[in-house]
Amino acid sequence: MRMEAADAQVAAYLRQHETKGLLRFITCGSVDDGKSTLIGRLLHDTRQLMDDQLDALAADSRRHGTQGEAIDFALLVDGLQAEREQGITIDVAYRFFDTERRKFIVADCPGHEQYTRNMATGASTADVAVVLVDARKxxxxQTRRHSYIVSLLGIRHVLLAVNKMDLVDFNQAVFDAIAADYRALASQLGIPHVQCIPLSALRGDNMVERSAAMPWYGGPALLEALETVSVDRADAQEAFRMPVQWVCRPHQDFRGFAGTIVAGTVAPGDGVVVLPSGRRSTVARIVTAGGDLPAAVAGQAVTLTLADEIDASRGDVIAAAAAPPEVSDQFAAHVLWMGDEPLLPGRPYLLKIGTRTVGASVTEIKHKVDVNTQDELAAKHLELNEVGVCNLHLDQPVVFAPYVDSRALGGFILIDRQTNATVAAGTLDFALRRAANIHWQHLDVDKAARAAAKHQVPRCLWFTGLSGAGKSTIANLVEKKLLALGRHTYLLDGDNIRHGLNKDLGFTPEDRVENIRRVAEVAKLMTDAGLIVLVSFISPFRAEREMARSLFDPGEFLEVYVDTPLVEAERRDVKGLYAKARRGELRNFTGIDSPYEAPVAPELHLRTTEADPVALADAVVAALWLDMRAPGS
Known part of the structure; x- marks a missing residue:
C-alpha cells in the first residue's frame, strides 16, 4: 500500500508539472542596470543550479574579480567571452527554469543601443517584460527606447524592477519618484499593466522573498509577481485561424494540411475557408500523431483534412468561414530596421508573414520615430535600429490581422533578396483600403497581339555601367542597326529621362532607387506594347537591376554590362563630371563617393577596352538576331 501511495504521489507530481503554464519574459533596460545579475540570482535562489555549476561559477567569479570574493551572478548568463571581458550583454541569452507554480523562459537582452535589434528579437515572443532601472540613475x-519597443511588439505587462536599492539606502522616496516617472511613460506608450518592485539583485532583496530592508514596500517579490502575473490568453476565444505549414500527402488516399493553430478552436464539421483563394469546405478530421482529436485549440500543432478537394499550399491560411480574416497587398506598418545598409523606398525585399513569403517593397516612409522621445521625424531612409511608419506594397495578397489583434498574422520580417539576411522586423497596422478597390482590367489586345503586328519578339536590353562607360553610345548604335533591320524600338536614356519623368529626383541612394523603379515600369509598358526597348542607365545597385528584371517574363530581360575600368571612364570624362566629383562639387557620384555594383552574370558582357563601340553594337545585334525573329517573319 505504501508503494502504491508513493507511486500515486509521484504520478500526481508529474501531472502537476506537465500542466504548469509557461511564461516567456525578457529583461531589458540600460547598460549596467543589472539584468544578467538579476537572472543569475533568480536561477541561484530557485535552486536551478547543480553543484558543479556553482563550483564553476565561484571559480569564474574569482577569476574575473568583478565582485571581489563574492559570486558574480551575471556570469551565469553572459556566455560570450566579449561579454565577460566588458561586463555587458551583447547577444540575447535564453534560460529555462521552473518553480512549483510555473515554467519560465527568460531572454536576457542587451542594453547597448547598437544591439537594439537583438533586444527586439527577444521581445518578439515574450509575454512580460522586466524593465530594470538603476535606482541611482x-x-x-535606453529605458525609454526599450520600453517603446516593448509596446511596439505588443507586450502588455511590464514589471519595473528598480534595482540597486541598497546603493540608495533603500530610500522609499527614490523608488516612488522612479515608479511615478515610469507609469507616466507607460501611459504615454499605451502599456496598460505595470507593477513596480524595489529590489537589489546582487543581495537578493525582494527577489524571491520580501526583504526586511524595505518594510515600507507592500507588494510582491519579483518571483511572486512572475508566478502570478495574469497574461491574457485570448487566442482560444477568437475565430479559428491556422496558417498552413505543410501539405501532408503520404499516399493518394490522404491529403492533409499541417500547421499550428494560432487562434480559436476547430472541430470536425466546422465550416472553413482557405485564404487567399476563398475556397470553402468543412473539416473532416483533426489528425495528430496520437490519433484523431474531437477538437483542437490555439497552440496545438495538428493536421486537418477537409471534406472537399481544395488546392491549398504552404502560406495559405485556413480560417473560420463565418469570420474570415482580411486579405490585402498594401499596408501601413511600423518597421524596425535591422540591416547594416539603410532601408531605401522602392528597393525589393522578401516579406515573411506567418508561413508565407512574398515579394515586397516600402513605397513610402511616412516618418521615422525618435524612440527616445516618440517624436515623429521626416525621413527618406531608415538606418540601423531606427523605427519608421511606412507604406508597404506586396507582389501577392496575404492574409493578415492588425498586430494589436494577432502577433501571428500581424508580425512580419523583411529579408534581403541577395543575402537572405533578416533586415527588418515589423508590425502591420492596417490595410490601405484603396488598394483593395483596384483590379486588373482585362484588355482584348495583349502583348502577343501587339508583337505579332510588329513581326518581332519584345525584349528589354538593360545597359548598365559607370558614367562615361559608353552605354548611350552603344545603345544608340544598336537601335540604329535594329531600325535598319525593320525592328520597332525605343531608347530610354538616363540623362533624357531626368529632363522629364524623373526631373524631381536627385542622386541620393533613395532617389537612385526610385529613378530605376520608374524607368523599369516604363520599360515594362513598352515591351507590353511589343517594342524592343533599350534602357541606358548607370543603375549602380544590383538590387534595383534585379527588381527591374523581376517585372519581365523569363528571357525577356537582358542585362548588358558595359564594362569600362574607372580609370578609363575618368580619362574620357567628356562631361567633366568625374573632375567635379573629385573636387567635392558633385555628391553621391558613382565610382567616387557612391558604389557601383558590377553585374555577377549578365547576359552580355561588353569590354570597351577590347573593341570599339561599332563592334560591340554588332555583337549585341548578333546575339539578339535569332531570338528577335518572330515565326513567319
Whole structure:
C-alpha cells in the first residue's frame, strides 16, 4: 500500500508539472542596470543550479574579480567571452527554469543601443517584460527606447524592477519618484499593466522573498509577481485561424494540411475557408500523431483534412468561414530596421508573414520615430535600429490581422533578396483600403497581339555601367542597326529621362532607387506594347537591376554590362563630371563617393577596352538576331 501511495504521489507530481503554464519574459533596460545579475540570482535562489555549476561559477567569479570574493551572478548568463571581458550583454541569452507554480523562459537582452535589434528579437515572443532601472540613475534614454519597443511588439505587462536599492539606502522616496516617472511613460506608450518592485539583485532583496530592508514596500517579490502575473490568453476565444505549414500527402488516399493553430478552436464539421483563394469546405478530421482529436485549440500543432478537394499550399491560411480574416497587398506598418545598409523606398525585399513569403517593397516612409522621445521625424531612409511608419506594397495578397489583434498574422520580417539576411522586423497596422478597390482590367489586345503586328519578339536590353562607360553610345548604335533591320524600338536614356519623368529626383541612394523603379515600369509598358526597348542607365545597385528584371517574363530581360575600368571612364570624362566629383562639387557620384555594383552574370558582357563601340553594337545585334525573329517573319 505504501508503494502504491508513493507511486500515486509521484504520478500526481508529474501531472502537476506537465500542466504548469509557461511564461516567456525578457529583461531589458540600460547598460549596467543589472539584468544578467538579476537572472543569475533568480536561477541561484530557485535552486536551478547543480553543484558543479556553482563550483564553476565561484571559480569564474574569482577569476574575473568583478565582485571581489563574492559570486558574480551575471556570469551565469553572459556566455560570450566579449561579454565577460566588458561586463555587458551583447547577444540575447535564453534560460529555462521552473518553480512549483510555473515554467519560465527568460531572454536576457542587451542594453547597448547598437544591439537594439537583438533586444527586439527577444521581445518578439515574450509575454512580460522586466524593465530594470538603476535606482541611482532613474529612467535613462535606453529605458525609454526599450520600453517603446516593448509596446511596439505588443507586450502588455511590464514589471519595473528598480534595482540597486541598497546603493540608495533603500530610500522609499527614490523608488516612488522612479515608479511615478515610469507609469507616466507607460501611459504615454499605451502599456496598460505595470507593477513596480524595489529590489537589489546582487543581495537578493525582494527577489524571491520580501526583504526586511524595505518594510515600507507592500507588494510582491519579483518571483511572486512572475508566478502570478495574469497574461491574457485570448487566442482560444477568437475565430479559428491556422496558417498552413505543410501539405501532408503520404499516399493518394490522404491529403492533409499541417500547421499550428494560432487562434480559436476547430472541430470536425466546422465550416472553413482557405485564404487567399476563398475556397470553402468543412473539416473532416483533426489528425495528430496520437490519433484523431474531437477538437483542437490555439497552440496545438495538428493536421486537418477537409471534406472537399481544395488546392491549398504552404502560406495559405485556413480560417473560420463565418469570420474570415482580411486579405490585402498594401499596408501601413511600423518597421524596425535591422540591416547594416539603410532601408531605401522602392528597393525589393522578401516579406515573411506567418508561413508565407512574398515579394515586397516600402513605397513610402511616412516618418521615422525618435524612440527616445516618440517624436515623429521626416525621413527618406531608415538606418540601423531606427523605427519608421511606412507604406508597404506586396507582389501577392496575404492574409493578415492588425498586430494589436494577432502577433501571428500581424508580425512580419523583411529579408534581403541577395543575402537572405533578416533586415527588418515589423508590425502591420492596417490595410490601405484603396488598394483593395483596384483590379486588373482585362484588355482584348495583349502583348502577343501587339508583337505579332510588329513581326518581332519584345525584349528589354538593360545597359548598365559607370558614367562615361559608353552605354548611350552603344545603345544608340544598336537601335540604329535594329531600325535598319525593320525592328520597332525605343531608347530610354538616363540623362533624357531626368529632363522629364524623373526631373524631381536627385542622386541620393533613395532617389537612385526610385529613378530605376520608374524607368523599369516604363520599360515594362513598352515591351507590353511589343517594342524592343533599350534602357541606358548607370543603375549602380544590383538590387534595383534585379527588381527591374523581376517585372519581365523569363528571357525577356537582358542585362548588358558595359564594362569600362574607372580609370578609363575618368580619362574620357567628356562631361567633366568625374573632375567635379573629385573636387567635392558633385555628391553621391558613382565610382567616387557612391558604389557601383558590377553585374555577377549578365547576359552580355561588353569590354570597351577590347573593341570599339561599332563592334560591340554588332555583337549585341548578333546575339539578339535569332531570338528577335518572330515565326513567319
Amino acid at each position: 532613474g529612467l535613462l534614454t
